[in-house]
Amino acid sequence: MVRRKAVALYSGGLDSTLAIKLIQNQGIDVTAVHFYTGFCITETKRRRGEKKEDGSHYMNPALRYAARYGFKLEIVDISDEYFNIVTNPKYGYGSNVNPCIDCRAFMYKKAKEIMDEIGADFLVSGEVLNQRPMSQHLKAMKIIEREAGVEGLVVKPLSAKVLPPTIPEIKGWIDRSRLEGIVGRSRKRQLELAKQLGIDEYEQPAGGCCYLTDENFARKYNEVISFQGSISRDDLYLLTIGRHFRLPTGTKVIVTRNEGEGRFIRGLSKNYWFFEPVGKGAVAIAKPIENRELTEEEIKTIADLVARYCKTDETGKINIKYSSPKYSLSLEKKEGIILGEKLQEETLETWRI
Template sequence: MVEEQKKKVVALLSGGLDSQLAVRMMQSQGFEVSAVAIKTPFCDFDCGRGCGFEIRERADALGVNLKTVYLGDEYIEMLKHPKHGFGSGMNPCIDCRAMMFKAAKKHMDEIGAEFIISGEVLGQRPMSQHGPALKTIEKESELEGYIVRPLSGALLPKTIPEESGLIKRENLGMIRGRTRRSQLQLAKEYGIENPPNAGGGCLLTDPAFGIRAKDLFKHTETPTTNDIDLLKIGRHFRLDEKTKLIVGRNKDENDMIKALALPNDLVFYAKDHVGPNAILRGDNAESHSKFCAGITLRYSDAPKESPQAVVVEKNNGAEKSEILTSRAEEQDYLKYRI
């Protein structure tokens, strides 16, 4: 007798607990789950033990195949004018989720899956997880009726898989709101040890990062992923409409500044003292170079008393010069801090 092939579903998998529980719920009902992880320029996907590492670990523990989809230029383009606006930071949660589900839909069509699941919980997040927002996300991703949210499914309208008998309402959860008691109880039942916190490492929800991102999009018509990677590090100073300085705060950031420097960028560091690397980017970089040398010196171990040499590199170190200057005074540069 030939064993009946399991029906397939696609899961949007984050590093958090809720999406893992959604996968376990579907596996316990006999579905074969294939996972999709979404990477954007604004998550910490590849930073050490960032969410990408966590997701790969979770996928292995759950025994599911994992496909990673990178939303790069199209995500940046969406961020210029998100159709459904921003949250409290610069987070376009509804448009973002719709893009994620579109990517999952593509995978669903490729493997012949029946529907898509996610770990979303009704009322957990103010912008994207209330009833009308969930419906909007389905409509925008062209998945009306085909997104199942197992943790809150019994509180939500019937989906097509439910109407067709693929899943039963009594097997869906009734979790609502921000408390995690029910999820932690489920994790215990499914044998998920050391359950992680809620998923989502999106920098756009961080207010301080949001201010930097807004400044970048205001002054740069189409930011690149390189511009966005620079947003993640250092102290930022907006010197004029077209020029910005970023000063490293530790060795890792200094290394990143060197790695991200483009041929026309100016990179500064104190010649004879321990201190930061700083990167000056923009059309008017040359005219700000002495001022930026002084700021670089201010964050170094250089003494206040006497002028010191600051090295200026261009063309990735191929061109070098020196500026002899004194440390900048805080009242002269802090007004430019983003």
């Protein structure tokens, strides 16, 4: 008897973990695939080396739970291609800048490529009918599968009994009666299933683990679009970092909030105007409009802004080092040290995005 293979889209969350277990329990060989987009909140915190309140490190949930439950896992970086999904979604955004329908269709396409490459027979998803308002109602599910070219090939084990039969069910590769019929946002049945299937540890269900669903991220995204008319890849990914300010001159300033962000920003320091204290405190990058040089007044203003988040002397002052980027061979490098004097919070609030 031929052992069937499946590729499962795996976030590391409870639903996708349960979906894989339900399919594995029917003798199917499942390969879990986790797509890295650059916008997972937990993964971004892990890459920055941040720690939780209890002092423990953040971990990629897909890596963590695949290891715990013995899933074969592939992590695929789709961040470069994903930029176009975020900035130009065919089916628009949800309540923030989350292009959920386009996102899901794109991931199905990529999963289908892996399915064909390894000779698998179908795809598996942990989606639950009507759990998410934009992409998990029946009409959206049909659109997504049609756009991805995977109609009839995606088994959703948690809601299978209330969805049209898929090719694997029709052909008898899996037993539909052993799947679930969950509908809606309640997690009661998932928690029962977790006990039954020996899933004793999992991420607590949350409203969104993606920056694109975050209201603050959306506000910063829309500010860049309204100010610049477009957004670059660097602009987009920098929205996940730090405190954001727009000076009256139009210059964008991003000030770090912790050591992890500081390491991230330092890695980009050659591409932007860079500010750091001679001592302890936050670092910052600045992006003038049209890549012009900062004026002496702007350099002083940004130094004062950075000083607000540094350990200053008793008068609120600290020396701030600054350096310019190297936009081209024709521009001379500018660097120096300037005295930063803490700005008042009232001033900062008028510039804060």
